[in-house]
Amino acid sequence: MNTTLDRKTTVLEIKPVMSIPEYLTGQVQSKLAYVDEAIVEAQVSSERIMIFLDSQEEIFPERKAKLEEKVQRIVNSMAKGSIKPKIQVLEDHLDRPIPYSKDPTPELIDLNELSKESDGVYTLGPLLTRIIDFFEKQFIDLADSFEAAPYRFPTLIPAKQLEKVNYFKAFPHSLSFVTHLHEDLDLIDEFSQRAFCDENGLVEPDGSFDQVENLLSPAVCYHLYFALADKPLPDGKLAATAVGKCFRYEAINLASIERLWDFTMREVIFVGPKDYVLENREIARQRMEKVFEKIGFAYRVESANDPFFIGEFRKQAAFQSAFQLKYEIRASLPFKNSTLAVGSYNYHQDFFGRHMNITLPDGSPSHTGCVAFGLERIAFAFIAQYGFDKSNWPKEVREVIK
16 A cells, blocks of 8 residues: 655555564665665565655556565565574674764754765765874774785776676676766767756766776775786785775665765775785784774674675675674764764685685685775764764874864
């Protein structure tokens, strides 16, 4: 049954084909964003799914049936045969006392510290930038403690390289494509005369754009693996670091600075034998634990999985959980009694070594791992915990940001 909530929004209630386990409700809800462009919100419980559609028209039976079919496909793909993951907690510091509990977003906007350019795209002001600089210094110090070699990577990433690591199969929903006009004077002239923007974006003449060769990069570490491809790893091991822009489209989930389309990651990357990668991943975690303790940061580190698309989700999420390949740093957001992933400790086994032919001196494929920090997210989490009164801030941060 569907009821009109207002002139432009219609709600459609769907009973899932099977009960959705509580541990999957958030994952299912996030994937409903990709069911249909008209969906503006989705709410999921174990026995009921509500999708809110931006539409001035009645949902006719044929369209309703198609929407329900796609929703049930997501539920079936993700919930059927799913096994509750065993969450392993490596650190739990969520009970640390913190002085602030309001949502900082309204004040950040009032102070012009947050300026929204479009969904998931924000300009950050001086205060947030200086907080990011503080955390960047900690992450660079971490990289230096491993004598990590500094790299600079491009924002664009070749489609043919992403194909080699199965990205199109695992994360098609998050891709951001780059193209350009055909090298044709008539087409370029027609575009210059006829292209315009309406409320939905760019409107261009048919056939304007060339085939996609590059995408906006979804991760920093991939570029290092591409640079090391098809050759023996120098010295049999490598620690590297880089900071770069990452792009992951998340549809209606791009609702605040907590989830950006365009965000910045600092990574410390390890390539070499299995023991080398795992040992350094753990050392990095222990070193960052001391850094976060000094500033009284409230967070926990727990096992997690990547946001695979529905066709790959159940298999890949179970695999990551079974082999403890990913741990997230989840910072407290007191204003919503929740947490936000601000970083992660990752181990890829020999996946990139095999797919990119990065070999150890004995000819076997290299193992890889990385420690990654989302700079905008960690700055937001800090403000959410400490607010705007600098007298309440940790001394280490206050002395840097005067």
